[in-house]
Amino acid sequence: MRAVHRIPQPPHPTESRAVTEQNLPAPEIAEDLPEQMRVRRAKRDRLLAEGAEPYPVGFPRTATLAEIRTKYAELPTDTASGDRVGVTGRVIFIRNSGKLCFATLRDGDGAELQAMLSRDKVGAERLESWKRLVDLGDLVGVVGEVITSRRGELSVLADEWSMTAKALRPLPVAHKPLSEETRVRQRYVDLIVRPQAREVVRTRATVVRSLRESLFRRNFLEVETPMLQLLHGGASARPFVTHSNALDIDLYLRIAPELFLKRAMVGGIERVFEINRNFRNEGMDSTHSPEFAMLEAYQAYADYRVLQNEVRQWIQEAAEAVSGSHVVTHQDGTEVDLGGQWRTVTLFGALSEALGEEVTVRTDMSRLLQYAEKHDLSVDPKWSPGKLAEELFEHLVVPGLQEPTFVCDYPEATTPLTRPHREISGLTEKWDLYVRGFELATAYSELVDPVVQRERLVAQSLLAAGGDAEAMVLDEDFLRAMEYGMPPAGGMGMGIDRLLMALTGLGIRETILFPLVRPE
């Protein structure tokens, strides 16, 4: 469906009048607006008074700025191409002089192109109108010939111009960085003035698409499972609670899709994944957002070792999609090589190395407590030895895990939904992948024995009943599904925001387009 456009012929005002506040119609808007906003509203009124639309229905664009840049890349200095085009863009710089005006336009790709308006071409009145009514930040359309200026700048020399959307608010200074708070609260402004902000949006889209393609190539099916859940489960985290008026019951925003993806596995979807949002009602900091995107995938007849290889490849393929190789460049300029095989350690092996003494899943609580004291780790008396070992690991080892590292074999006590280790009792078949000191992904050999599963979930639900807000409640329907038989499987989860952090070196609020912020 494509509208047929004529080149618009903006009406010529019968007289050329200076636009000042004195002779403008009184703005109907509140008088207490800052001067610059009053002026822009007045210019909008003035456009209407001249019979021009400040917000027309469209503009006959014949080429994007990027297309023109490509097509006329070789046009020599001070040359007219003879080709007439219609272009649009936001005015990001403006240089007006008496009879010749320059403006730099930028359009959706981030490509920039100069527009030139000379009195000879557009006429005195249209030039005057341009100078009086066009501000930095306005969206304009220009019809004219593609030329190069005497300085060699590729330009469109206008026969005509028109407003395509008048900006009523002034743009921030383009050459000074916006405060971090404004960047997050008014991302639309950040996107206008900071090319890097636009780049992140594209990078994120590239990464998500790459992940989907990686999984499609391996015959995974993408599904969407409930975000509104009757019961809270699938991970350890505090949920958001909401309410259904129709059912008159409280519902939970999901903290993980796991229990539904496993139901799908029971039903015969042997390779299944979902990329979508999870919600956790917990703290917000530089690596945690209350809503975050996650990839979760399950593969029948695979285990955590198979997934180790798979996940590494998916991430490497994403790196390649972003940067063309396994070496990604962070926004501070450092290069990070995600290629090759990645280091694999065991949790207790890495912990032993950090402590300088052999520690295993059998090491008793009193010795672990000594280590905790020695390293100033405050201990919660409710912790099991396994939990304490994991806390020691996070405290002593994780900050040093800058290169991608798989950490394998976690204590059973901390991983209730994971299959027991096939060789070492007390451990489970789980790995966490760390990069730059944070957890990027995790995977398990899934626990599929419905009897053991029930024992573990009952224990969890007792914790929940005892007041542990992070513990899961008993999901009888999930257990019923498991009793029909789920194939042996490996399962994994990876934070999309964190993958972006790993690939770009950004903080989580920079990787999320519109992160949650406290109300102003």
Added chain:
RNA sequence: GGGCUGCUAGCUCAAUGGCAGAGCUGUGGACUUUUAAUCCAUAGGUUCCGGGUUCGAGUCCCGGGCGGCCCA
């Protein structure tokens, strides 16, 4: 949750307890090859909010709001 710290013009930032300022932006003017154009002139303020101390508070004190950094 604790410690430190910031909030001033549209934006980025100055201002010993003593007239609230600069650059960019805006406005008026000059300029037909500019590139963050240049030149002349000029406007613009609830100093986050509420109390207090003081002859006098952007500045000091107390409380609150919204950020940032570090720690838990």
